[in-house]
Amino acid sequence: MTTAFDPTLDPQLQSWVASANTDTTDFPIQNLPFGRFRQPGDAAWRIGVAVGDQVLDLRAAGLIDHGDMNRLMQAAPAERRALRTALSEGLREGSAQQAAYARALLAQADVALGLPCEVGDYTDFYVGIHHAMEVGRQFRPENPLLPNYAWVPIGYHGRSSTLQASGSAFHRPMGQIKPAQASQPELAPCARLDIELELGLFIGQPNAQGEPVPIDEAEQHLFGITLFNDWSARDIQAWEYQPLGPFLGKNFASTVSPWMVTLEALAPFRRPFARPVGDPEPLPYLDSADNRAHGAFDIQMEVVLQTARMAQDGYAGDVIAESNFAEAAYWTAAQLVTHHTVNGCALRAGDLFGSGTLSGATKAQCGSLLELTTGGKYPITLSNGEQRGFLEDGDTVILRGWCAREGARRIGFGECRGTVLPVFTKG
Amino acid sequence: MTTAFDPTLDPQLQSWVASANTDTTDFPIQNLPFGRFRQPGDAAWRIGVAVGDQVLDLRAAGLIDHGDMNRLMQAAPAERRALRTALSEGLREGSAQQAAYARALLAQADVALGLPCEVGDYTDFYVGIHHAMEVGRQFRPENPLLPNYAWVPIGYHGRSSTLQASGSAFHRPMGQIKPAQASQPELAPCARLDIELELGLFIGQPNAQGEPVPIDEAEQHLFGITLFNDWSARDIQAWEYQPLGPFLGKNFASTVSPWMVTLEALAPFRRPFARPVGDPEPLPYLDSADNRAHGAFDIQMEVVLQTARMAQDGYAGDVIAESNFAEAAYWTAAQLVTHHTVNGCALRAGDLFGSGTLSGATKAQCGSLLELTTGGKYPITLSNGEQRGFLEDGDTVILRGWCAREGARRIGFGECRGTVLPVFTKG
Structure with a gap:
């Protein structure tokens, strides 16, 4: 790792994307994580960077000329760093690229987010x-x-x-x-x-x-x-x-x-x-x-469990670990x-x-129910009175993660959400 | 599996590709296995079918319009069977396609053979x-x-x-x-x-x-x-x-x-x-x-070991299993x-x-030396007097396989050959 000062990490940096400047966002301008997205009707994935509640389409912003995340990931460290610097400069307050980049922004809520790349092994x-x-x-x-x-x-x-x-x-x-x-x-x-x-x-x-x-x-x-x-x-x-x-x-x-x-x-x-x-x-x-x-x-993580009943009740779920x-x-x-x-x-x-x-x-x-409930022997009781030894159908589990310390801007990982369906039945 | 008679399996079928009609070939017209090949200087793999000592370029023969083996492999059974029938009819003696297919034939010795497809998992x-x-x-x-x-x-x-x-x-x-x-x-x-x-x-x-x-x-x-x-x-x-x-x-x-x-x-x-x-x-x-x-x-297999000394001596190796x-x-x-x-x-x-x-x-x-030598305890002695408990640098191992029975044409799998190099050293 480099130990030189990286100006893209300056905690004072603010973005012209207002939602990136809140205390609670996972995606301030110091983060700039990469992912793949598409709009309804698109067949191909596009490469995006999260900033606040928006996603910047890297090709539309003129920063790359392809949509292949795995190709982007292979870049040599100097090339990666140059892309990060360009992103940081283009998204910061007062950037000359603001108008051009603004046309390449979409609300995360309006796009589908995929696996971040094609996984080989x-x-x-x-x-x-x-x-x-x-x-x-x-x-x-x-x-x-x-x-x-x-x-x-x-x-x-x-x-x-x-x-x-x-x-x-x-x-x-x-x-x-x-x-x-x-x-x-x-x-x-x-x-x-x-x-x-x-x-x-x-x-x-x-x-x-x-x-x-x-x-x-x-x-x-x-x-x-x-x-x-x-x-x-x-x-x-x-x-x-x-x-x-x-x-x-x-x-x-x-x-x-x-x-x-x-x-x-x-x-x-x-x-x-x-x-x-x-x-x-x-x-x-x-x-x-x-x-x-x-x-x-130093990455902090949490596990949230939202049962089907909690979802019906409009409750976001309990942090269980x-x-x-x-x-x-x-x-x-x-x-x-x-x-x-x-x-x-x-x-x-x-x-x-x-x-x-x-x-x-x-x-x-404990990062698993196996540990949390000692193999199901001691079920946990949730805030609405439901109990869980292991997962039931309709349960949704959400992982979250973030990094925070004095003198640095908090950055987050977004969420990892999945839901258990009943056993598959044909027809 | 189908139990209907498949005319492409008729043991009497002969090909206009003479090398496919010998008793010793792995690739008679009844076999028609699929693989990928390229010629020196090619970047992309092409799809071929082995016949005798030749390979038929499926795109050049007009049988498919792409070079993506994984796409070909996904075809529904009826479509696969239609392709096999077309190949068999085009390659058999007296075929009207002989002249056209002959232009799409290359000697296997003149091409590089790759992994047969892109392997996901x-x-x-x-x-x-x-x-x-x-x-x-x-x-x-x-x-x-x-x-x-x-x-x-x-x-x-x-x-x-x-x-x-x-x-x-x-x-x-x-x-x-x-x-x-x-x-x-x-x-x-x-x-x-x-x-x-x-x-x-x-x-x-x-x-x-x-x-x-x-x-x-x-x-x-x-x-x-x-x-x-x-x-x-x-x-x-x-x-x-x-x-x-x-x-x-x-x-x-x-x-x-x-x-x-x-x-x-x-x-x-x-x-x-x-x-x-x-x-x-x-x-x-x-x-x-x-x-x-x-x-x-009913697939018969054998393992051949050719040591570096055997290779120097121009000897093809011993069947060890x-x-x-x-x-x-x-x-x-x-x-x-x-x-x-x-x-x-x-x-x-x-x-x-x-x-x-x-x-x-x-x-x-025994399909491994671990078994053949009981964990190296009882090394095998090769025909030239060398011994092996496990593999040494310079050893080449060749696997072969074939199917044979009364009333059917013998078909083979070609060979699977690999060589052990010394430990990697930088520079």
Whole structure:
């Protein structure tokens, strides 16, 4: 990362887009996240940048000459920085481009927001150590945290075909489920449907197959970060996951928020990275002075649950958990890139890393119902008196995230929203 | 599958392409497999069909008006069948199209053959029960075959970005390796580099997210079959794979043969599918009369190892294993499609299923060195006196496959060839 002063991060900067100057917006002029949108009737996605409650169409504004987000994400760091600077200068108060850019603005409320790019490969990591501990306790009581956890940034491959844009719904999955007492499994609707509070890390610059990415070059390959809900069917997962890992318990749907917040926008919210006392240091290929000094990201997150009854009552939902990326994660984003490529694995523009569930150390910081309700044993009671062990049909889950600190403008991630539909029935 | 007589399978059919009429060709007129090729200097791939030692350029022959294999693969069964009929009629002796098609023929030796399509998601299954038993014995001596194996077609997600066309080489991977006696892992070159003899099943018609594919519709979603070598780093895999499955031990490279042999061409080589006596029957969603009657494919395969010294000596290599899909597999292709979608998971045209390692019951039928040498303990001795526990730098592995039976023309899969390079060094 650069440590030079970046004028696009000046907290005093104001935009001529009035909604970008409020205290509550996720998208002040210091943020400038990238996403894809289209208007009703459009076939193709366009590239946009969120500013206040508006989206700037980058092609209409004359800033790019194509609509291919994955191509934009591959740009070299200097080129990315030049685009960010142009955006910041064009959107700030008193800009000479105001009239031209104003014609390229649309209200976010009037467009559909899609997945932020085409995702080639999606990898799900497992960096939340509190989550790994608690899941381990429930799935393998004799052996909760395996000996490789402190050494290997554990991850597995996920599936891209079922990634969904925020605002989508999905059917409760069917699957093989074997109750503990039963002698054989049966095909049944998932009865332990869960959320996973994650962040999505998007790759920009690719590496060539065969060529590992050293730790101090790793962040050059990261384009931006979104919210990510990796819906999970715990009963299907429990029966299928040995010996080759999660499969149908995970790949029915995952929801991605629309806006990729760039590493440039996150620069004021970096934190030192350190291991808990007594834990081994990472192997040398996963260690560097820069990674120790500011490898972590101080991103605050929350999970909101809105049941069907709450929606009918016009109530926005209860916050059921709050957590923080820097506090929950045992590995940094840079370490994930370096580990993923140490064997020569190729990363491509648009590839997605899920962070893994980012639970904190306390009950109020649990990023899954599995943890929050101890596997459904102790259901939570919501503000309207309803109870939940796991998700019910009609439930909507909204993830939110933001960064805030003294001396910097607060930036947000928008929202990641998904709704559970009943089991699919033909016809 | 159709049971009506298909005139394109008539074993008496001869082609005006003389090389398609020899006894030894993989590509008689009864085969007509699809692949992608380009000539030196071309940027884009073109769609071709192999016939003898030639490739027919489908666009140049006027059979299609695009070069997008994934689009072709999505065609409805009737449309696919019409294209196959047109190809068969145009390439057979006495065809009125001979002159026109002859202008669209190129020698396979003069073109580059690529991956047969763009692969979106790649799933690796584990249908080889003898392989699962032996790997289980080595990785989990106390618990070789887990109780879910007889019920769940076990699979996990792989990575698409490192799939390679036949003829490619890859660097020996580095990775975290922990010797059994060591107190901690180290970063080191893989010392237990292995092959996996698999078949690649390619999806044609997609299913909508949320909508399971019933077992008797499953084969409509399969376009064709290739050979597939899923190179594996056993030492990296052993340390990383718990609890979420194989990751860097697998995703550095996998090699795919160029020609997708269609299900139409394989119709004469279907076999009944049955469970070993005493094993439970599949759950109803994975069972049907059609699947029992002819769910299996009688595909013969072999693994050839050519060391660097053999190559220098102009020797083509030793056959180190022979196996058969129908005998090795515990699940059918149709069961894999149905299981993969039972939770609503979406399959897209071009998605790839690896079958898993297809070892038979005997040593001579082992599809991996892990099995063939019992984890390197009993190295094999090659015909020139060299020994191998696992692969060495400079080794080339060639997979071959074919179908043959009385009353049908023998068809082949071409070859799947890959070479091990030394560990990558910068500069």
